[in-house]
Amino acid sequence: MSQKTRGILSAGLLTAILAGGGCRNGGPVGGTGKEADAPASYSEISEALRSEGLRSENAYALLSDLVRVSGPRLAGSPGAAAAVEHMRRVMDELGFETWLEPTTVQHWVRGEETAEIVDRTGRIIDSLTISALGGSIPTPGSGGITARVIEVASFEELDACGSSVRDAAVFFNRPMDRTLMETFRAYGEAARFRTEGPSKAAGHGAAAALIRSVTPRIDDFPHTGMVGYDPAVAKIPAAAVSTEDAEKLSVSLKEDPGLRLRLRMSCANLDPVPSANVIGQIRGSDKPGEIVLLGGHLDSWDLGVGAHDDGAGCVQAVEALRLIQACGLKPRRTIRAVMFMNEEFGATGGLDYAAAPGRKNEKHIVAMESDRGGFLPLYFGVGGPPEARGKFAAHEEVFRSLGLSGIRAGGGGSDIGPIVRQGAVPMGFVPNGQTYFDLHHSGRDTLDKVHPRELELGAIVLALASYIASEEGI
C-alpha cells in the first residue's frame, strides 16, 4: 500500500501530539471533524512517534526504574529475578498482553577476589584490580595460587613459550586495537583471548590466566565476560585485570621477570536455576499470528547495573510498544517485546524462546535486537533477502528524518539468532559504537552513562520500523 494511505493515526491526533499535549494511553485523543478522519502517512506517524518520544524521554524513566529495582542482573541472581517481575509488571500496567516463558540459567556467583604481585621472597610489591571471568572456577584452598607470570600478546607467543608455561599464570596482554573504526571488530579480536585464552593456557599446563580487560581505554576498571572453557583440557581460574594494571604489570615484569602473581578467587558455579524470558505485546488487528519481535536481554554483568548492556535494549523495546500505543496506532500484525534472559551466560533465553510450544502457531516475520548500547542510532540494518531490505528502503526518507543515514544490509544478534534461523528477517538499528567498550561488562555501565535523548531515539526508530513491518509484512 502507498505511504499516503497507511496508518490509523488520524490527523486530529497528530495535531494534538504535535501541539505538545502528548498522547493518552491506549488510543487517539481529540480527532473530531473532517481532518481527524484522514489517514496518516508514515511520515506523519514518524513525526508523532518522535514528538511523543522526545517530549517524554520515557525510555530513560523505564531504565531508571529497572536499575533501581534490580541493581545488577547476573543470570540466576536475585537481581535478575526482580527484573523479571518488575518488567512484567511495567508492561501489565501499560496494558500489554504479558507472560513469562521459562528458561534455565547457569548460576555463577562472584566471591572475594584479590591479585597481588609478589617478589621471589614473597614480599607484596603491588596489588592489581581484577575481576573473575564469568564461569571461572575458584582458586584452590584459602591461599589461592602463587605462580610465575608469563606475558604474551598472541596465541603464537604462547605456543612459543613451550614448557615454561607449566604451572605459570599466563598474562594475555593484547590491547584492543583502537585504531579501527569498527569497535565491535576490535572487540572481537581482543575478546578471543578472554574466551579462548584460559583453555589455551591450560593446554600448556598453566595454573591460571589473567586477561587484559577488553576496552580501548586505560583506566582502573576490570571488564569481565564469559570464559569459554574447552572441555578437552583442565579448567583453570581466569580473571580480567584493568588496563592500567595490565600496563603496570607489563613494566614490572620487564624489570623483574621473576615476579609472581598471587591470585585468590572464591567464585563458584552453583546448580542451574529456573528463570524466564519476559514478554509483552500489542496483538495485531488483522494477522495476530504474524509477529514482529523487538528484543533485548534482561540479564547483565554484575559489576555495573547493565544500563547500556542491555537495560537499554529492554526498555527501548517496551518504549517502542508504548509509543505505538500512545500514538493510537493499531498494528495489523502483532508487535512483541521480548526481554531475553541469560544472553551473557549462554544465551539460553533466545534458544528456549525459539523452541517454546507457543511458537508453533506463530510466524515471526521480523526480529529486531538492540544490544549495542543506548547510543545515538546511526542507521538501520535489514538482513534476509534483498526484497526485505527494499520494503524498508522504500521509506528511507522517513528514517532519515529521524537522523538515520539510511537503510543498509545487516541486522542480527545472539538472542534473535534462533528465531532468525526459523525464518524471521533480522533487523536492527546500529548506534554510535565509538564509546561502548569504555564501559562494556564493567563497573562503569551505570545509568549516568546513558543519555535520555539518545536512548529515546533508539526506541522511536524501533517503533517506526516495527510499525511499518506490522503494516507491510515481509
Next chain:
Amino acid sequence: MSQKTRGILSAGLLTAILAGGGCRNGGPVGGTGKEADAPASYSEISEALRSEGLRSENAYALLSDLVRVSGPRLAGSPGAAAAVEHMRRVMDELGFETWLEPTTVQHWVRGEETAEIVDRTGRIIDSLTISALGGSIPTPGSGGITARVIEVASFEELDACGSSVRDAAVFFNRPMDRTLMETFRAYGEAARFRTEGPSKAAGHGAAAALIRSVTPRIDDFPHTGMVGYDPAVAKIPAAAVSTEDAEKLSVSLKEDPGLRLRLRMSCANLDPVPSANVIGQIRGSDKPGEIVLLGGHLDSWDLGVGAHDDGAGCVQAVEALRLIQACGLKPRRTIRAVMFMNEEFGATGGLDYAAAPGRKNEKHIVAMESDRGGFLPLYFGVGGPPEARGKFAAHEEVFRSLGLSGIRAGGGGSDIGPIVRQGAVPMGFVPNGQTYFDLHHSGRDTLDKVHPRELELGAIVLALASYIASEEGI
C-alpha cells in the same frame, strides 16, 4: 587527478604507521626500497591519518593542556590572553609557521550576581540560580532591582501585557523545543528570547529581563550568551535562570502573582582591549598563496572552560595539521589553522581576519569551521557551487570509511562567514548535536564532557578534507 596517483605518503610510511609505530614529526619514516616510492591513494592516506589519530588521541591532550593553561577564555580576559600565547607556542613547537593577527574585543566582566524571590512584605521566599547575559548592564546601586515578575512565553504574550510591563521584570519562560531532531533549530528558536527579549521588554518599560536558560534539560545550570541590545531603547539588566528554577518560579507565580524578583548584578562593560587571532600553517609546496582554512574560536564563555565550545574546534584544527605533518604529507596548497578570537562577543576575529592586509595576496579556496562541539562526526557539508561538492563527493567512500554517512550540501559558520563572502567555499563536518545544548554556554562545558576518540575523529576528517582540498583545488 585520479585517486590512485595522488599523495606524497609512501607505502613505506603507511606500513610503518599501520604497524602501530606512529609517525615521526615532520616527515616520512622508513620508506626504502621499491614499495616505499609508490604513491599513496586517498584511501591509504585516510587509513594513515586515522591510524595515527586514533592511536594517539592527541587532540584530547591538546585540549587538556589548553583548558589547564587558560581556564575560561572570555574575550578580553586574562584566560583568553593566556590561550593566545599558549596556542601559538604549541604550534611553534609543532614546527608550523605561526603568527598573530590583531583584533579588538569588547571587554565585559561578570561580577556578583544574585536573584531572590520575595513576597509583598519583602520576605525572601527562594533564591534562583542565575547568570548575567554577556554584555548586560549591571543593576543600579547596591540594592539592585526589586520588581513584579511578568511571565511570558512569546513576544505576542509580551505585547498583550500592555502597560503592566512597566517597571516589571519580564520572565521569558519559553522552553527549548526538545521534540525537534534539529537541536540547532530548536536552539535558534529559543535563543531569540535571550538576544531580542531584553530590548523588547525594555520597549514596554520593563526594568529587567530574566530568560529561561536555552537548554533542553531540566537542571540547575544557567546557560549564558550574548544579549543583543537594541540601540533604540534603554538597556536593562538581563540574566539567564536555570531551567529548574524557571519551572519553580513559574509554579510560584501561579500561586502568588504578587511575588517580586530582587536582582543584583555587578557585571560591567569596560573599555575594549587588543587581542588576537592565532594562526599556524603548513605552507603549500606548489601553490602557497591558495589557502585551505581550518578554524575554530579560541574565546569561550566564562562559566565553564569552553571545552566543547570551542576548545574542541581549535584543537581539531591544530591536530588536523599535525596529522598531515606526522603522516609525511606535503600539501600542494597551504593548509592553515586559524583560532579566531571573540566569536562569542561580536565575532570581530572573523571580520578582522578577512580584512587583514595579509589577505591581499592570498586566495582562500576553502574554509572549514568546527564550532558544534567535539562530538562524533556524522557527515561533511560542502557549500558553494555544486562542482565544489562534487570534488569531495568523488571521494565519498573514503569519508564513509571514517564513519561519515557522506557528503551533503551545507557548511558555514560565523567566523568563516567574512572569508566565505570573499569567495572561499564553506565546508565542515556536522557532528552529533543531540547533547550539545546540555552544556552549551554553561558551567557544564568542561573537559570531562569531551570523549577523546570522538574529538579525534573530527580532527581526522578535517585532515582528510583539507588535504584533498589542498591537492585537488576548487
